[in-house]
Amino acid sequence: MSKPALRTHKTTELTTQHVEQVITINGWVQSRRDLGGLIFLNIRDISGQVQVVVHPETASEAFQIADQVRSEYVLSVTGQVALRTPETINQNMATGEIEIKASAIQVFSTAKTPPFQILDNIDVDETIRLKHRYVDLRRPKMQENLVLRHKAMQSVRRFLDRHEFLEIETPIMTKSTPEGARDYLVPSRVHAGEFYALPQSPQLFKQLCMVGGLDRYFQFARCFRDEDLRADRQPEFTQIDLEFSFIELEEFYQMMEEMFVTLLREVKGVEVAAPFERIPYAESMDRFGSDKPDLRFGMELINVGEVLADTEFKVFASTLASGGQVKAINVKGQAHWSRKEVDNWGKVAESLGAKGLAWLAWKPDGIKGSIAKALKEEEIVAIAKITGVEEGDLLFFVADKPSVVAATLGGIRARLGRELRLIDESKYHFAWITEFPMYEYDEDSAQFMPMHHAFTRPMDEDISLMETDPGKVRAVCYDLVLNGYELGSGSLRIYERELQEKIFASLGLSPEESKEKFGFLLEAFEYGVPPHGGIGLGFDRIVMILAGETNLREITAFPKTSNAVCLMTSAPSPVDGQQLDDLHIAVKMKEKGSQ
Template identity: 50%
Template sequence: MAESMKGLKRSNRCTEIGVENVGQVVTVMGWVQKRRNLGSLIFVDLRDRSGLLQIIFDENDIGKEGFEKAYGIRNEFVIAVVGQVEKRSGAVNENLATGEIEIRATQLRILSESETPPFPIEENSNVKEELRLKYRYLDLRRPDLQNNLIMRSKVATLTRLFLANEGFLEIETPMLTKSTPEGARDYLVPSRVHPGNFYALPQSPQLFKQLLMCSGYDRYMQIVKCFRDEDLRADRQPEFTQIDMELSFVDIDDVIEVNERLLAHVFKEVIDVDVQLPIQRMTWQVAMDRFGSDKPDLRFGMELKDVSNIVKDCGFVVFTGALENGGSVRGINANGQGAMPRKKIDALVEFAKGYGAKGLAYIAINEDGTFKSSFGKFMTEDEMQALIDAMEGKPGDLLLFSSDKNKIVWNVLGALRVEIANSLGLLDKNIFEFLWVTEFPLLEFSEEENRFTAMHHPFTMPMEEDLDKLESDPGSVRAKAYDIVLNGTEIGGGSVRISQNHIQEKMLELLGFTKEDAYERFGFLLDAFKYGVPPHAGLAYGLDRMVMLMAKKDSIRDVIAFPKIKDATCLMTDAPNVVDAKQLKELALEIIEK
């Protein structure tokens, strides 16, 4: 039978007690992690969010009734214990923060009983994720998940304090906004008061934070929920959290400088990692040419090499055909993997096909300097040797080549180098390699829509030296955009914004908006720009992704309290779900059966 606290007050969390408290009487409360009955003594490991503490129940101290009560407690019961702190009577447990002490109980109250949980509450659980997410409230009791969420809280708190000291104001922006579809799909919210009209949940506070700059707030920040109705991956959720900021009267270097100091401060304080400043910068073009990715992982080498000039006159039509179609031939050198079994090489070929490759050419160099190749018969010995030399191939190396349009070659080899590095154990989660990627293309051409789309968003400023190309060669215009990358994951991105009306109008025109369309979607922003707008720039971090990397986890679901699964459903609450016909009628909505 559950009891009330009856005036008891917790004096300490479990791990707030140490040898310095020996002899003191304390009151602790928490969950029963484990109970061991030794006949005349009962040992209980008590757990709260701080950790574990050993309690001893002895009938001589707690009385017959109290001892019988202790005999009846089970795992996950919630209990309150009053007792005296003593040095451990048995061996010291060096793995526990409280391993030198124990509490000799003089009073016990069972505050709540528990059924047997569907899985053990323990660290590094091997239980299927679906079951853990269905009972997320139990899963969240596990110490490793609690540590992740405690870390997340520290990151948020430190970020707020740091930015406040840098003159940023925390200002909330609306959750119910106007739909301005450009990029990912909006989540729509029907209006009861305005039947047939819809709000959208924000994909980011982008337009509002720019309006705040127009309003003179100078430096804005917000830790804010954002929503995107898109297909999910391990690092995507339909709702996610951004550390969002915008600054006035600044350029790229100003934004980068304050954010480098922010990152150094947070990583040092939370996980004791020294971020070397300044953080390396690399242009988008260099990143793509060297790593095949605009978010390169710098923890290992295996860089791409362009061998187009070496093979342009060779007899292998797969290579020469790609070059004739305006593409390139590039390769990576998997050092020391020349003896890789054919079956594994075939698996890499299939992997490459998943990124758009038609195939993958290879040269495996034997230890004696001879080699076997998937295309050697089409090339002369001199051509093969020139190719091996260009790739810096040594005995025991495996050379892999992709030939196609640049975009496909980059995608294929960029993904392949990470896949191979992962299989070789080169992705050390204890190493933190930061990188700024700059000078992104302003626009990318969409074959599907037969028009240019914004690589970041429509309010990104072109680089001043490329402004004259907006008319003549828009595809070559670079943006004043910058992403912050950590270990091959983009953790944040931003840009200098357009603050001149004629450039903004030109940008929207390039994106296929008529003046009427532009005003229909973004009129309030364009109007605001008529009344004096300062030069401004901003950046937003994905808080979930950043904490995932700091906690050395593989999925952001491990650092979000109540995440959705890949189809955007919540296994615990069974959301989304149907609603009453009465609610639909109030909203003037009708469901069409598919």
């Protein structure tokens, strides 16, 4: 077997400066054209493509090989770089001014016809793409996305290194602790009947790094959560995990803002302004119906309850009397929508939890709508004033308890922003959402649960409310949001054992349960703990936004489906009975139809 002819250049490294030089490229056959006397090959590598021309008179052996190759064969091509004639220049290729006149071709490996063409913007069922992911990864867009991911990771690493953060790895197999989602469990062979858990986040370990005096920690942490999936969630994901000691919250905000300004500049060539907007949680829910608002467009929620205090319209009156809200959004210029179009938005409202969607349209021939006859003229005038309505506008109303109003109108607002093309996709609008509630009430368990996690520090002025009115306790907690996505959550942490035990008790944990679940942390708190805090940023989601994608699978090399299945490897899958015996595990299968 002859020695492989390995490349001297990548395809797009070749320019007109290389004309008359003899070079070698390696790559895949993107396309092959036989024009009778000549064979043209487009050779593709990770950098791009270049055209190869094979002449039978000057390279007869290479011509015979080229006559046999097909798409996706992997080749080495040696030849002389030549200028194309003016009429054959391809302006759509980076190497369109040159071609390679082949003198030798070597076939590294042959290939079956791929299950789909290696092109962007082709209509291929995603299950086929994921089944043959190694083929899908050859598409230019997939490779661009993974290159962007790499560049983003290196940009963040360089920034954090400059700011004296230490990259420290934390365990992948750890203790199962209650953190919100289900744990993935790993059975122990040595300790029968006992299990490790894969980390949902390195929360406790990074706090212990601070107890250990390491001052500033980070890692690109692999995290695992056994929860229902969606387009921007995978069962395993990467988090930019940070923790710091002895730093003011304002200094931390500024540092993170500088990191993202640097990231956007280095990876996308885009300048974003800092400081980022800061919006308290209650204000964000009030104005946008969301704690991760897309701030690239307006259409804010407007509370019209104050001008309807004496309304006789029963739906609105009963809602307000029971402590609910009546809010509206102004859909500018859409009064012309048909009844069918408006009714479709009513179905959207119902899918988001509302009982219905009321509406008023300011048409040229008067005010029309589902509640036009139910409201008094002066009430409609007052509504028009508070919402800034003009002729041609359409108002949507929801009347319900605050959480339903926020979820419904917030969800409709987000969809309208996309469908009406109100969003400038070239913009990156960051914001900090601050002052989150410490607790949220869980109706299933009939008790208050931590909105983020049990290690979040309550605001000093609200600690006294923990026993009397926990729903009003605010946390020193912050989310960073971008373009309608939550990039990450963080907080200042509790560093006093007494306060930490008080938080555990407020969550219904007895001293014995606290010790069982978090004893190692409480014990560490007896040995001197610095004031500290941090954040966990969803790196996959950040890359997804930078790549202009809407699905994490487009920026992940080997993702799972929405059912948490790897179609390429067929994981998860049954294992050998001996493996189960070694792990002291017996599998109990559910009967078909059982829940």
